[in-house]
Amino acid sequence: MDPRIREHAEIIVDHSTDVQAGDNVVISTPNVAEDLAVALHEAVGDRGATPVHLASESRAQRAYLRATDADAFETPTHTKALYEESDVLIRVRGETNATEQSDVPPAKQAELSRANRPVQEVALSKRWCLTQFPAPGNAQLAGMSSDAYENFVWDAVNKDWDAQRELQAQMVDILDPASEVRIKSGDVTDVTMSIAGMKTLNDYAEKNLPGGEVFTAPVPDSVEGEVLFDMPLYHQGREITGAHLVFENGDVVDHTAEQNEGLLTEVLNTDPGASRLGELGIGMNRDIDRFTYNMLFDEKMGDTVHMAVGRAYEECVGEGRTANESAVHVDMIVDMSEDSLIEVDGETVQQNGVFRFEEGFGA
Amino acid sequence: MDPRIREHAEIIVDHSTDVQAGDNVVISTPNVAEDLAVALHEAVGDRGATPVHLASESRAQRAYLRATDADAFETPTHTKALYEESDVLIRVRGETNATEQSDVPPAKQAELSRANRPVQEVALSKRWCLTQFPAPGNAQLAGMSSDAYENFVWDAVNKDWDAQRELQAQMVDILDPASEVRIKSGDVTDVTMSIAGMKTLNDYAEKNLPGGEVFTAPVPDSVEGEVLFDMPLYHQGREITGAHLVFENGDVVDHTAEQNEGLLTEVLNTDPGASRLGELGIGMNRDIDRFTYNMLFDEKMGDTVHMAVGRAYEECVGEGRTANESAVHVDMIVDMSEDSLIEVDGETVQQNGVFRFEEGFGA
Numbered sequence: 001m002d003p004r005i006r007e008h009a010e011i012i013v014d015h016s017t018d019v020q021a022g023d024n025v026v027i028s029t030p031n032v033a034e035d036l037a038v039a040l041h042e043a044v045g046d047r048g049a050t051p052v053h054l055a056s057e058s059r060a061q062r063a064y065l066r067a068t069d070a071d072a073f074e075t076p077t078h079t080k081a082l083y084e085e086s087d088v089l090i091r092v093r094g095e096t097n098a099t100e101q102s103d104v105p106p107a108k109q110a111e112l113s114r115a116n117r118p119v120q121e122v123a124l125s126k127r128w129c130l131t132q133f134p135a136p137g138n139a140q141l142a143g144m145s146s147d148a149y150e151n152f153v154w155d156a157v158n159k160d161w162d163a164q165r166e167l168q169a170q171m172v173d174i175l176d177p178a179s180e181v182r183i184k185s186g187d188v189t190d191v192t193m194s195i196a197g198m199k200t201l202n203d204y205a206e207k208n209l210p211g212g213e214v215f216t217a218p219v220p221d222s223v224e225g226e227v228l229f230d231m232p233l234y235h236q237g238r239e240i241t242g243a244h245l246v247f248e249n250g251d252v253v254d255h256t257a258e259q260n261e262g263l264l265t266e267v268l269n270t271d272p273g274a275s276r277l278g279e280l281g282i283g284m285n286r287d288i289d290r291f292t293y294n295m296l297f298d299e300k301m302g303d304t305v306h307m308a309v310g311r312a313y314e315e316c317v318g319e320g321r322t323a324n325e326s327a328v329h330v331d332m333i334v335d336m337s338e339d340s341l342i343e344v345d346g347e348t349v350q351q352n353g354v355f356r357f358e359e360g361f362g363a
Numbered sequence: 364m365d366p367r368i369r370e371h372a373e374i375i376v377d378h379s380t381d382v383q384a385g386d387n388v389v390i391s392t393p394n395v396a397e398d399l400a401v402a403l404h405e406a407v408g409d410r411g412a413t414p415v416h417l418a419s420e421s422r423a424q425r426a427y428l429r430a431t432d433a434d435a436f437e438t439p440t441h442t443k444a445l446y447e448e449s450d451v452l453i454r455v456r457g458e459t460n461a462t463e464q465s466d467v468p469p470a471k472q473a474e475l476s477r478a479n480r481p482v483q484e485v486a487l488s489k490r491w492c493l494t495q496f497p498a499p500g501n502a503q504l505a506g507m508s509s510d511a512y513e514n515f516v517w518d519a520v521n522k523d524w525d526a527q528r529e530l531q532a533q534m535v536d537i538l539d540p541a542s543e544v545r546i547k548s549g550d551v552t553d554v555t556m557s558i559a560g561m562k563t564l565n566d567y568a569e570k571n572l573p574g575g576e577v578f579t580a581p582v583p584d585s586v587e588g589e590v591l592f593d594m595p596l597y598h599q600g601r602e603i604t605g606a607h608l609v610f611e612n613g614d615v616v617d618h619t620a621e622q623n624e625g626l627l628t629e630v631l632n633t634d635p636g637a638s639r640l641g642e643l644g645i646g647m648n649r650d651i652d653r654f655t656y657n658m659l660f661d662e663k664m665g666d667t668v669h670m671a672v673g674r675a676y677e678e679c680v681g682e683g684r685t686a687n688e689s690a691v692h693v694d695m696i697v698d699m700s701e702d703s704l705i706e707v708d709g710e711t712v713q714q715n716g717v718f719r720f721e722e723g724f725g726a
Contacts, residue, residue: 021435022437024439024440024441026441027423029418031394031397031418034394034420034422034423037418037420037422037423038420038422038423038426039426040423041423041424041426041427041430042426042427042429042430043430044427044430045426045427045428045429045430045431046430046431048431048432048435050436050437050438050439050441051423051427051439052417052439052441052442052445053417053418053419053420053423054415054416054417054418055392055394055400055416055417055418056416057397057400057401057416059397059400059401060390060397060400060401060403060404060414060416061404063401063402063404063405063408064404064405064407064408064414065408066405066408067404067405067406067407067408067409068408068409068411069411072384072411073413074385074413075413076387076413076414076415077387077448078387078389078413078415078445078446078448078449079415079445080448081444081445081447081448082415082441082442082444082445083441084444085440085441085443085444086441
C-alpha cells in the first residue's frame, strides 16, 4: 500500500476526528477507496475504537434513485439509528465515473436529500470528516493523469496541519475584529462588504480534509460592487464560466456568464437569499495549486478568495446579527495571485497573493 | 450486467426476504459483488423499500482484527441500533482472496464473535438471507475457472424455488412423522438414529440462497453405528479428509481422519455436545453437483446427506425433546449417489441417490 494512504488515515483519525478508545466510528467509502478503508480500519482498531463500514457506491445509489418513485423516498430510520449511536463519522469520497448519476432526474436527488435531512442533522451533530480518495473519475474531471492526481491530493491532505493552523490564525486575527473588507482583482472585480459583528473561523482540516481556508459571513445587505469569478464553477454536473455579478445593497442586481448563464440565473432565483452572499472565504492551502472541479479542494486553493451566494454558516453569524438564509450555498472563486488586493478597514492585508504577515509583501 | 445478476437480486428480494414497501433493508456486500449490490438497490427501490449499504471487506476486517488488542473488542452498538431499526438483512458473501484472514489469530476471531453476539441475535430476529456472489477467490478455492464457477453459482441459485419446495416437501412428509432413520453408504457407513418427536424442515432458499435441503435433529443419545464422511471438510481454513466417526449411545467413541485428524479431535473435544450429532440433513439441490469448499453450497448438494456434530437448530427440536447443545456446529457430508440407501422406519426411501417418489427408484 502507498505509505501516503496510511498517513492520510492517521490524519483523519487523529487530527480531524480525534478517535478515542471506546468510540463508535462509521467509515463510509466507495469501492475504489478500498486501500484507504483498510488503513482506516487499522487506525481505528489501533485506537481501541469500533468501526462499521458503509459502502458509498455511486452505481448502487443511481440504481436506487432511478428505481424509486419520486414520491416514495422515506427517511432511512435505520441509518439514523446507526448515526445516533456513533461518535465519529468518516466519509471518503472518490468517483470511478464522476458522471455516474448524470441520468438521474435532479428532482429525485432533491427528494432523496429531503428524506435524508433528519439523518444529515444527526450526522452534523457528531465529530465528522469529509475527505477525498484520489480516484480515476476525479482525476479525469480535473484533466490529470492518475499519478499526478494522487500527488496533488496527498500533497494537499498530508500536511503539517498545526503549522497550517498557525499560518491561517494570522488572517483570522485580522478579519475577526474587522468591519469592512474590500476585494479587488484585475480590471473588473472591486467589491466591498461589511463583516462587522461576524465571526471568522479557521478551517485547519477537521470537518474537511483537505482544509485550508478562513471564512466568515458578510452582513447580507452590505455588499456593493462587482465581481468577475474567473475560476469555473461546476454545478449539477454543468460548468459555469466567467460568472459576473453586480451587487447593490447586498442584492445581485445584474449577472452574466460566458457559459451556462441560464444555470446561474436559476441558482440566483432559487429564493431571495440565493441572490445575496452567505460566505466570504480566503483560500490558504498553497498545495492546492490548480482548479480540479472539486469544491472540497478548489475553495481552499492558495491565493484565491471565494464568495458563496446563499446560506451562511450559522457558526459565522455573530450574536444579534442576521444570517443569510437560503436553500442553496454555491461557492464561486476569484483568482488573487496577480493584480489584486484585499483591504481590511482601509489597510491592505494581501497583495498579489502575498499576505501582510509573509515575506515579500509589498515588494 | 449479466442478466443472471438481476435474476439473483429478484430472488433475494422477492422469494427469500419478501421485501415490501416501507421496509428498511440492510444490503451488505463485498466490493467484488458490486454488480449484485447495484441490482439489489434497483430491486429494493422498485419495491418502495429503503436500503443502507454495508461493505463487508475481508481486507478491512483483517486490518481491524490485527490492529485491535484481543481484550479490546466491544459490541458495535451502532451496528446493533442499525439492525434493530431494520426489517430485512441481505448478506452477500464473495471473496477476492479466500485466505485473506489466514494471518489473523483465531483467538481474535473468537473475541470478535463474542463481542458481536448481541448484534447477531438482533440480526437473526429479522427477515434475513445469506447468499453468494461468484467471486474469483471462491472459484479458486473450488479449483474452477471464473466462468465455470459463475455458471455453477447461478445454476444453483436462480432456480424455480416453488418447484424445489414441492420436491423437498415429499421428503419432509416422510421424515417429519418418522421415528428411525438408517443411512448406509459403501462398505463402512451404516448408522441409525432416532428422530422421533423432532421436526423436519424444508429449506427452499429463504435464509440461505441457494437452499435445497431438508433437515432435522437426531435424538442426541440415539445415534449408533459408524460413518465415513467421504467429502472433505473445510474448517478454520484447513481441510479434513476421510473423517470416520464411531457412535455409541449417541457419543462419538472413536474417530480417525486421513488428513488433519488433530483438528477433528479439537472439534469433538470443544464441549460434551460437540461429540454428539445436532443435525441430519438431506441435500436435494441437484444443480449443486460438485464440492466447492463452501458449506452454503456443499450441504445442499444433490445425492448427499450431511450430519453435524454440535448444536441442534432449535426449530427442529420438538416439544419436550432434548436439544443437543454446543458452541460448535460442524457439518460433514456423505456421498449417497452410489451403493447407498436411506431407510426410514424400516422402509427404503432413497437408493443410490434416487428417492422413492422419483422415477427410476429401485431400478
